[in-house]
Amino acid sequence: MRQYGPVHLSTFLTDPSARPNVVADACALVDDEVSRASGIPGMAVRSAYRVLMGIRPGILPTAVDGLLDPFADQLDPFYQQHVASGRPLTEILTEQRASMADALLSITDDRAERTSQATVRRAYRRVRGAARGYVEGAAPGIAVLIDAHTPASTDPSA
Numbered sequence: 001m002r003q004y005g006p007v008h009l010s011t012f013l014t015d016p017s018a019r020p021n022v023v024a025d026a027c028a029l030v031d032d033e034v035s036r037a038s039g040i041p042g043m044a045v046r047s048a049y050r051v052l053m054g055i056r057p058g059i060l061p062t063a064v065d066g067l068l069d070p071f072a073d074q075l076d077p078f079y080q081q082h083v084a085s086g087r088p089l090t091e092i093l094t095e096q097r098a099s100m101a102d103a104l105l106s107i108t109d110d111r112a113e114r115t116s117q118a119t120v121r122r123a124y125r126r127v128r129g130a131a132r133g134y135v136e137g138a139a140p141g142i143a144v145l146i147d148a149h150t151p152a153s154t155d156p157s158a
Contacts, residue, residue, distance in 0.1 A: 009079040010072035012150045019068065022149050026064045029141045033134060041130040048123040055119060067107060074103040079146060090143035100142070101135035 013022050037045040052059055082089040093100050112124040
């Protein structure tokens with residue numbers, strides 16, 4: 001079947017056959033980023049992470065799965081730049097890391113405010129100030145994750 005126009009990132013990331021692997025890879029990325037957090041802010045991030053993991057086993061995959069659709073929507077403009085220009089996604093996300101971080105954090109900010117779990121809300125607020133820097137720092141890892149779950153070359157006219 002001929003596809004007209006650009007293919008939305010969510011087509012690849014949220015496909016039922018790919019979704020479990022995307023979620024698993026995203027959880028591994030989060031684990032890696034948290035473990036690399038350093039200094040006083042890093043201690044706060046690791047502490048908040050442990051609190052969140054202690055609330056309920058399996059909270060990370062559940063949270064990632066719940067955020068995957070809106071994250072794919074927020075990351076799609078960057079992905080479309082990659083597809084249209086042929087430039088490496090890592091380069092695009094790194095150059096536009098502030099915009100990317102703001103886009104993703106707008107989702108988590110909203111979710112944190114709406115949660116009924118006060119412990120989650122407090123833990124999120126404790127690390128929110130440093131979160132932008134951590135999300136910006138994760139730009140290369142996010143690009144690698146997306147590249148791993150999308151075609152190597154997406155031709156919009158194919």
